[in-house]
Amino acid sequence: MHLSPPSALAAFDAFTASLGDRTPALFLDYDGTLAAIAPRPELAVMPVEARTVVQRLSALCPVAFVSGRDLDDLTTMVAVDGLVYAGSHGFDLRGPELRRQVGVEYVPDLDTAEGQLRDRLGGIAGALVERKRFAIAIHTRQVAPAEKPLVADAVRAVVEAQPRLRMTGGKELFELRPNLPWDKGRAVLALLEALGLEGPGTLPIYIGDDETDEDAFRALASRGDGRGIGIRVMEEPAETAAAWSLHDPTEATAFLGRLADWLAQG
């Protein structure tokens, strides 16, 4: 684990030196990484600068988005054709020549939980239930501080009654997802295999800001011998399995711009 890893932008030359002659394969998180955190999910729009740099990069190296958002929502928000997209924390994968869904048999459990959550949380002002195909996010960002424990109690009660689901966390949210050994890290490893990117000529780089992104940092670190790089976007120092950091989505976009310039120069 690292506490406050070095900035991949401030130490860009050292960062690119660690790539050697390998081609990066970029795995990008969305919320808090390329889109700044907003009061509600639909308000977290990716700036045009970020979209432009993602488009540039997609002509220079493989690019995938790996997000907790629903796959269709993610694809609409990013709106760059030809990329690989993984929604619902990697349970729902789609690319130009790829389609895979993990945990389809858990959708009825999620449907039941969604109904129970809407019943229990309907009376709590600001509590937002966001259904994704393979996960449910329960947002507390708009809930009065005194009421947040009520949301936590309700979510706990629902997940305790649904042993086929498990709860994870995030920024002002709880998430319910299939209780399967699957996460963003396993999704990234599966994508490397499916896209033929497992060889020594490719270096996967994952950029993310949240606790579910730590699964991906750990998965890449587990490949050993520097065969994967994690970059955590974080405004405050924190323990992370990522070896590099960036401060916020603006800095992440600037870093990707420099990476595109560097790749374009060959």
Ligand SMILES: O=P(O)(O)OC[C@H]1O[C@H](O[C@H]2O[C@H](CO)[C@@H](O)[C@H](O)[C@H]2O)[C@H](O)[C@@H](O)[C@@H]1O
């Ligand atoms: O994996 P990510 O792309 O980072 O998605 C994680 C969750 O992001 C969204 O929620 C977060 O962003 C919202 C908009 O800025 C914010 O209001 C909320 O508090 C954050 O937790 C998204 O709505 C979730 O579905 C994702 O799981």
